[in-house]
Amino acid sequence: MNAQLKPREFPLPSSVKVIPGTERAQAAYPYHIQFSKADDEKFWFYNSMHFPEPMSAFDMVTAEAAYCALGAANTRVHCLPTTLGIDHRIINGRVYIGGNAVTDPKEIARRTAEFQKRAFYYYENWESLYAQWKQKMLKLIEDAKAMPDPALPEFEPLEHVHAGRGIASNHDLLVTYQKAIEGYFRMWHHHFEFLLLGYGAYLTFFAFCKKAFPEITDQTIARMVAGMDAEIFRPDDELRRLARCAVELEVDAHFLERSSVDDIMRSLRASGEPGRRWLEELQTSREPWFNINVGDGFYHYHRSWNDDLSMPFAALSGYARSVRAGESLDREVERLRDERSQLIADYRELLASDEERAAYDQMIALAHRVFPYVEGHKFYCEHWYTNLFFNKIRSFGAMLAAHGFFANAEDVFHLTHYELEAAIIDLMNSWSSGSDPRGPGYWPPILAERKAAIIEWARHETPPALGPIPDVIDDPAIVMLWGITRESLDNWLSAGAGTDSNEVRGFAASSGVVEGIARIVKSVEELSRLQQGDILVCRVTNPTWTPIFQKIRAAVSDIGGSMSHAAIVAREYGLPAVVGTGNATSKIKDGQRIRVDGGRGIVTLLH
Amino acid sequence: MIVAQYISWFRDIGLDDRPKVGGKGGSLGELHRAGINVPPGFVVRTEAFEGFIDALERRSPLRARIEGLAADDLEEMGAVSRELRTRIEDAPLPADLLQEIRDAYDRLSGGSPPAVAVRSSATTEDAADASFAGLQDTYLWVTQADSVIRKIRSCWASLYSLESLSYRLRHGIAESTVAMAVVVQTMVDARTAGVMFTRSPISGDRSVIAIEGAWGLGSALVGGEVTPDRWVVAKITGEISVRDISDKAIRHAQSPVGGVEELPVEESLRREPCLSDQELDSLRAIGRQVERHYGRPQDIEWAIDRHTQRILLLQSRPETVWSNKDDQKAEVTRVTDPLLHVMSIFGGRR
Numbered sequence: 001m002n003a004q005l006k007p008r009e010f011p012l013p014s015s016v017k018v019i020p021g022t023e024r025a026q027a028a029y030p031y032h033i034q035f036s037k038a039d040d041e042k043f044w045f046y047n048s049m050h051f052p053e054p055m056s057a058f059d060m061v062t063a064e065a066a067y068c069a070l071g072a073a074n075t076r077v078h079c080l081p082t083t084l085g086i087d088h089r090i091i092n093g094r095v096y097i098g099g100n101a102v103t104d105p106k107e108i109a110r111r112t113a114e115f116q117k118r119a120f121y122y123y124e125n126w127e128s129l130y131a132q133w134k135q136k137m138l139k140l141i142e143d144a145k146a147m148p149d150p151a152l153p154e155f156e157p158l159e160h161v162h163a164g165r166g167i168a169s170n171h172d173l174l175v176t177y178q179k180a181i182e183g184y185f186r187m188w189h190h191h192f193e194f195l196l197l198g199y200g201a202y203l204t205f206f207a208f209c210k211k212a213f214p215e216i217t218d219q220t221i222a223r224m225v226a227g228m229d230a231e232i233f234r235p236d237d238e239l240r241r242l243a244r245c246a247v248e249l250e251v252d253a254h255f256l257e258r259s260s261v262d263d264i265m266r267s268l269r270a271s272g273e274p275g276r277r278w279l280e281e282l283q284t285s286r287e288p289w290f291n292i293n294v295g296d297g298f299y300h301y302h303r304s305w306n307d308d309l310s311m312p313f314a315a316l317s318g319y320a321r322s323v324r325a326g327e328s329l330d331r332e333v334e335r336l337r338d339e340r341s342q343l344i345a346d347y348r349e350l351l352a353s354d355e356e357r358a359a360y361d362q363m364i365a366l367a368h369r370v371f372p373y374v375e376g377h378k379f380y381c382e383h384w385y386t387n388l389f390f391n392k393i394r395s396f397g398a399m400l401a402a403h404g405f406f407a408n409a410e411d412v413f414h415l416t417h418y419e420l421e422a423a424i425i426d427l428m429n430s431w432s433s434g435s436d437p438r439g440p441g442y443w444p445p446i447l448a449e450r451k452a453a454i455i456e457w458a459r460h461e462t463p464p465a466l467g468p469i470p471d472v473i474d475d476p477a478i479v480m481l482w483g484i485t486r487e488s489l490d491n492w493l494s495a496g497a498g499t500d501s502n503e504v505r506g507f508a509a510s511s512g513v514v515e516g517i518a519r520i521v522k523s524v525e526e527l528s529r530l531q532q533g534d535i536l537v538c539r540v541t542n543p544t545w546t547p548i549f550q551k552i553r554a555a556v557s558d559i560g561g562s563m564s565h566a567a568i569v570a571r572e573y574g575l576p577a578v579v580g581t582g583n584a585t586s587k588i589k590d591g592q593r594i595r596v597d598g599g600r601g602i603v604t605l606l607h
Numbered sequence: 608m609i610v611a612q613y614i615s616w617f618r619d620i621g622l623d624d625r626p627k628v629g630g631k632g633g634s635l636g637e638l639h640r641a642g643i644n645v646p647p648g649f650v651v652r653t654e655a656f657e658g659f660i661d662a663l664e665r666r667s668p669l670r671a672r673i674e675g676l677a678a679d680d681l682e683e684m685g686a687v688s689r690e691l692r693t694r695i696e697d698a699p700l701p702a703d704l705l706q707e708i709r710d711a712y713d714r715l716s717g718g719s720p721p722a723v724a725v726r727s728s729a730t731t732e733d734a735a736d737a738s739f740a741g742l743q744d745t746y747l748w749v750t751q752a753d754s755v756i757r758k759i760r761s762c763w764a765s766l767y768s769l770e771s772l773s774y775r776l777r778h779g780i781a782e783s784t785v786a787m788a789v790v791v792q793t794m795v796d797a798r799t800a801g802v803m804f805t806r807s808p809i810s811g812d813r814s815v816i817a818i819e820g821a822w823g824l825g826s827a828l829v830g831g832e833v834t835p836d837r838w839v840v841a842k843i844t845g846e847i848s849v850r851d852i853s854d855k856a857i858r859h860a861q862s863p864v865g866g867v868e869e870l871p872v873e874e875s876l877r878r879e880p881c882l883s884d885q886e887l888d889s890l891r892a893i894g895r896q897v898e899r900h901y902g903r904p905q906d907i908e909w910a911i912d913r914h915t916q917r918i919l920l921l922q923s924r925p926e927t928v929w930s931n932k933d934d935q936k937a938e939v940t941r942v943t944d945p946l947l948h949v950m951s952i953f954g955g956r957r
Contacts, residue, residue, distance in 0.1 A: 081954055112954060119953070120946045204949045213814035215807050220844055346843040350813045362945035476952050511846050599846055 009493070010465040012040045019092050019460060024446075025453030026091065028057045028416060033064075035089050035096075044089065044096040045465040049482055049559035050298055052539035053523055054093025054457035057450060058393065058413040058420065061184065062298045062386075063088050063095050069188035074196060074477060078122070079114035083475045093457035096466060099475040119197050126369050130194065133373070137190055137380040144183050144388040147176050149395040150424075152431050170428035173396075177424050180392045181417055187389075191381040196477060198370040203476065205363040212351060212360070217508055217599070219571060224344050225367045228333045230375030235292040235305065236546040238285040239312055240329040243319030245281050249274040252320035261309045288384060294545070295524045297386035300394070300413040302524060304387040311527075315547030322550075331572070396424065403427055404440035406447055414450040415443070458522075464492045464582055482559070483507065483580050492582040504588065504603040506556070506581035509567035511599030514576055515606065516553045520590040535596060537588050549573045554596040556584045556603050570598070578603050613655040614707045617648055627652045629728025629788035634923055641900040643893060644919045648723070648792030649711045653730060655704050656763055656787045663698055670782040673767075678776040684769060691767040696760055705756065708791075712752045715793060722748045722794040722861060724921075725755060727762035729787045744768075747826060748794055748861045755791060762789045795919050796861060799881040800825030800910035801835055803890055804926060805842065805898040811929035813904060815848070816840045816894045820881045822872050823858030825910055825921065832869070833857055836881050840891050847887065852880050886911065889918055897923050903930065 013035040018026045026034075051063065071085020084100040102108055122129060150173045160169075202225055209221045246252040251274050254267045268275035286306055294311050295302030305312045319329060344364060351357050397412030400423060406412070415423060423439050430437035469489055478484050491505060519534040521527055527548060530536060535554045536545075546569050549555070554576040570577035576598030578584075584603060588594060593606040620628050620636030628636065632650035639645050663669050669691060676684050715721050726745040744765040746758040765771065766787050775785065801820030806813045819835040821828045828835045833856065839849035854877050862868035882890070890909065897920070898905050904926040911918050942948060 081950075108954075112950070115953060116946075119949070120944075123946050123949070200949055200952045203952045207951060208948070213812050214810035215812040215815045215839060215841075215848060217841065217846060217848060220841065220846070343843060347814060350842070352813070359942075359948065362942075363948050366945065366948070508848075599848060600850075 009469055010043075010467060011463050013044060013089070013091075013096070013466045014040050016091055016463065016466065019453075019456055022092065022453035022456055025057075025093075025450045028419075028446075028450060029060060029090050030064075030416065030418070033060070033088055033090050035091055039089065040467060042087075042098045043465065043467045043470050044098040045482070045484060046462055047088075047095045047097045047482070048464075049540050050296060051095040052559075053299065054454045055090060055095060056093075056300065056413045056454060057416045059299050060090065060095075061181070061417045063090075065185045065188040066191070067097070068185060069192045070195075070477070072189065073192040077193075078119045078197060079111045080119075080196065080476065081108045081112040081115050083477050086477065092460065092462060093454060094462045098467075099478045101475050119200075122194065122197050123201065123366065123369070126194075126373075130373050133190065133193060134380070137187075137385070140183060140187060140190065141380070141384055141388065144180070144385065144392070147179060147392055148172070149392075150176055150399045152399070152427070168432070170431045173399075173424050173428055174421075176392070177396060177421060180389060181421075184385075184389045187381055187385045191377060194370070194373045195377070198374040199481065200476060201363075201366045201370040202374065203479070205367040208359065208363050209347070212356060213347070216347075217511075219509060219511065219567065220343070220347075222567065223571065224340060224347070224364065225371055226340075227371050227375050228331070228336050228340075230372065231379035232375055233331070234379070235289045235312075236315075237331065238289045239315050239547060240319055240331075242278075242281060242285055243316050243323050244329060246278055246316065246320050247323040249278050251275050251278045252317075252324070255313060255317035255320055261313055264313055265309075291384040291387050292379065293383050293387065294527070296540070297382035299524075300390045300410075302386075302390075304383070307387070307391070311547065315550065318547070318550050393420070396420065400424075400427065400439065403430075403437055405437065405443050406440075407444070411443075411447050411451075414447045461586055465489065469493075488580065488582065502605040504556070504578075504581045504584050504605070506578040506584070506601050506603070507567075508597075508599055508601035509579045510555075510570040510575060510577040512554070512574065512576035513595065513597045513599070514553045515593065515595045518556075518588045518590065518592045518594045520585050520588065522585060535594060537584050537594075539585055549575060554598065555579075556581060556588070556594075556596060558582055558585050611707050611711070613652055613704050614711045615650050615652055616711075617645060617650070620650065626730055626786075627654065627788065629653065629730050629786075629790070630924065631726055631728035631922060632788050632790050633728075635790065635792070637900070638897065638920055638923055641896065643897060644917060646724075646793040646795050646919050646921070647715060648790060649715070650728065651704075651708065651759055651789040651791065653786035653788045656789075658704075659695075659698070659700065659763070662701075663694055669694070673772060673776075673782050676772070676776060678773065681769070681773070684772050684776075688767055688769045688772055692764040695764040695767065700756070700760075708756055708759070709752045712755055712791065715791070720750050720752070722750050722796075723755060724790070724792050724794050725749050725758035725762060726790040726792065727765055727787055728790045729766060730785070747824070748866050750865065754865075759789045759791070763787055792921075794861070795910040795921070796913045797824050797910035798822070798913040798916070799886075800908075800921075801828050801881075803894050803907045803909060804904070805894045805907070806904040806926060806929055807839065808928070811932060814842050816842050816891050818882070818887060818890055821855050821858065822876065822881050823860050823870070824867060825859075825908055826867055827857060827859040827869070829908070832859075838882070838887055840887055842891065842895055845888050845891055847884065850880070852878060854878055855881065882911075886918065893918060893920065901925065 014037055016035070055063070067086050067088050074080045075084040082102050084102060086097050086099050088095055088097045090096070102111060152169055152173070156168055205225065206221050209216050243252070246255065251268060251271060254264050254271070268279055290305035290312065293302040293304050322329060348357055348360055351360055393412060394409055397409035400412060401407060401409050405423060412420060423443070426437045426439050473479060473484060473486055514535070516533055516535045518537045519530050521530065521536060521538045527545065530548060530551055532551050533553055534551070535556065536548070536552045537556045539558045549569055550573070552575065555570050556577070557579045558581055567577055567579055576596045578596055578598055578601050581603065588603070588605060595604040595606060597604070615624070615628055617636045617639040620633060621640055622633045622637045624636065625633035628650040635645050635648065660669060672687050672691070676687060715723065724745060724747050744762055746761065749755050749758050766785065775782070799820050799822055801818065803816055803818045805816050807815045808817055818838045818840060819828060821833045821835045827833045834853040836853055836855070837849065837851040838847055840847050855872050856877060857869050858872050859867050860870050894905065894907060897907060905923045906926045907923045908921040909918055910921055
């Protein structure tokens with residue numbers, strides 16, 4: 001009935017209030033990421049793609065490190081002509097971000113000259129720089145693995161003393177902690193070293209195709225570019241391999257659904273030679289390919305398959321059943337590659353002139369050149385490294401818990417990384433002075449309050465965007481990484497108006513039409529609620545949820561473009577997917593019957 | 608058997624024969640050669656028309672009457688049109704021509720006299736540079752040789768309709784260059800019929816095929832009497848990006864008394880798509896094949912036989928609207944360094 005009162009703009013940051021009772025938890029975040037009055041001048045949007053759940057105090061280190069590196073790459077390293085970095089703020093646990101566009105033509109010209117000296121060098125030397133990048137990442141990973149777990153002996157080991165080491169063990173805590181934080185910030189610099197350039201080259205080809213073929217679907221362009229053997233596909237490939245192996249060794253019966261990981265492992269070990277051989281195979285897959293998170297890796301509780309085998313094991317049983325049913329689980333990389341070549345050639349033939357064909361050839365060549373990085377970096381950065389990092393922090397948590405700072409190792413993630421350093425120094429001081437640390441009397445009530453705040457924040461919706469709407473969004477970073485355009489904002493606005501339309505619209509990510517029961521999954525923990533044949537409705541579809549794609553009939557997400565890995569995986573599984581709807585998780589009810597038309601990007605609520 | 612001088616079968620002709628078989632005839636022959644299913648038929652070549660007109664001309668001047676007209680004097684033009692049409696409809700036809708038409712029609716039948724379409728196929732029509740379509744007549748569901756012959760005359764006469772005359776005078780088309788062939792083609796008892804453009808009529812996109820269809824004969828759709836279902840299909844991948852299924856209240860069908868009648872569509876079918884996804888995909892493949900054969904986007908009429916469920920093409924001609932726009936389109940930016948392409952994204956010059 002209020003359709004005519006449709007809000008034509010988003011609330012100002014200053015009008016968003018901290019939810020009563022959570023003020024102190026909000027105040028825990030650093031001063032420079034709290035909204036201020038000046039922020040009302042600027043347009044912000046909720047980064048639900050990367051941070052779909054309220055952020056615990058420690059996890060904000062991901063936002064801090066990532067934007068530090070993203071901005072450096074854009075603003076100072078490659079000097080993107082029309083954009084600087086991204087500012088971030090947090091309120092009620094939700095991360096809002098806003099880009100800084102460069103609009104002065106003189107400044108754009110100056111930056112363009114710099115950009116071409118820098119970015120073009122990267123494009124020209126992409127393969128060698130990327131090979132070097134992999135070496136840097138592997139070294140960083142080795143360094144992280146080599147960091148000792150924190151320990152405080154009662155007396156300094158005698159060999160330290162006799163060697164004249166001169167530094168006591170409490171200092172090692174600080175060294176390790178600071179190295180861990182330094183390594184995490186460094187990893188994010190590596191992450192963004194190529195990212196915008198990679199997406200930019202892809203988007204160049206994308207924009208060319210859209211101009212030459214105005215009605216081409218995003219997913220078709222994506223199919224022309226997407227690689228087949230990126231690292232991000234490997235964990236799932238390993239599962240398929242292990243499933244085949246289990247059937248061959250006839251140990252697949254041990255993977256009965258719902259039996260616990262411990263039970264499975266125990267029964268495999270007890271099953272003699274075949275079980276032992278399968279466990280050996282498992283071991284070779286685990287390093288490094290099970291260093292993949294069940295989430296994006298941005299939250300401490302996105303545990304890896306290695307940390308929790310229940311996710312890969314649940315998928316294994318499904319794959320094993322398929323093998324038993326005679327299905328081939330091969331990804332048929334050769335066939336996909338041939339299809340891709342054919343697709344590229346067929347579209348090329350449709351171009352109107354030789355000039356267009358020449359430009360097309362140049363652009364697709366560049367897109368193919370950059371894509372291994374675009375697809376591959378996630379495994380090293382967001383998965384492997386973040387796992388090592390969060391587990392290292394977890395080991396500090398265990399130590400502090402052992403010294404009574406809080407009850408569980410996991411509680412450590414409710415301290416900011418600054419506070420955690422203070423707590424570690426508190427412990428270092430108490431170890432050296434022989435007094436009790438102050439932390440045990442200080443932290444427990446604060447952490448209780450913060451945990452309650454996270455729960456409270458998760459219960460409230462947050463506006464998709466804040467502040468004045470820009471006329472155009474010409475920031476390549478925002479368009480590329482978040483798929484946000486002026487049109488998507490308009491969609492969000494009309495969605496926020498509570499119109500009684502029974503449709504949700506988004507990007508057509510993978511074609512096909514199916515009907516089924518919607519299962520709203522707002523966090524990784526809720527994934528287990530998915531039943532065979534459900535339609536996954538989530539804030540952001542995540543490629544590392546790949547194994548669950550064998551269970552679902554379609555996927556719908558609030559955020560993400562048609563190049564999101566989820567879209568790629570959905571296409572690979574032949575499942576319809578609609579991504580970037582803005583509000584599917586709030587508009588669709590759990591258990592509701594919906595129709596997903598992935599070719600048109602429309603979700604229809606049936607009743 | 609005497610070698611036919613006035614008749615050509617589709618299998619024997621192609622685009623190069625257009626001066627003698629007209630645009631429609633040449634196109635149907637060419638499609639047949641390209642391996643596309645078209646309803647069987649023949650063309651009454653322009654020689655027949657020319658011989659007939661020459662005979663009329665010998666009796667009293669005909670072409671000079673038209674060339675003497677002023678392009679804006681519609682009244683006089685109307686009078687001349689009426690007079691010439693009457694002469695064409697009434698004059699006797701040469702006996703050898705009549706015999707050839709009767710023989711050809713009999714060969715089409717294979718027993719019972721088939722229903723045919725009699726379509727004018729002017730040599731000026733369907734030329735890639737002048738969309739002169741629809742100015743001449745088409746007669747559907749014609750049965751019996753005598754009726755066929757009558758309709759052939761009517762086609763010839765239609766070349767002297769007010770619209771045709773005025774078009775030629777406005778465009779300065781010399782009467783001596785004007786000739787008409789007539790296509791006689793088996794009717795398709797269509798379950799569904801429609802048109803297809805092998806590029807988007809909306810955006811000009813060459814990578815999609817726009818298909819429109821409705822129940823029954825194509826005349827309901829072409830005549831605008833029914834809002835067709837509409838699909839947009841990706842030419843390469845076959846993905847269907849648009850499905851507009853309309854309420855198709857009526858359909859055209861063969862009338863038991865000859866010609867076409869309008870029937871209501873059964874309630875249960877009105878809002879049902881008139882093509883299956885599989886048929887859409889077959890149409891896509893055919894559209895692609897025809898376009899490749901001609902080397903340019905096409906505007907195609909098709910029908911699906913009610914009895915065999917086969918797709919048949921009734922006509923294909925070059926798409927004109929967007930092709931003309933293409934010629935005016937600016938060149939693609941040539942770059943000295945391939946990397947400069949990325950500036951379209953990074954440079955803020957979009």
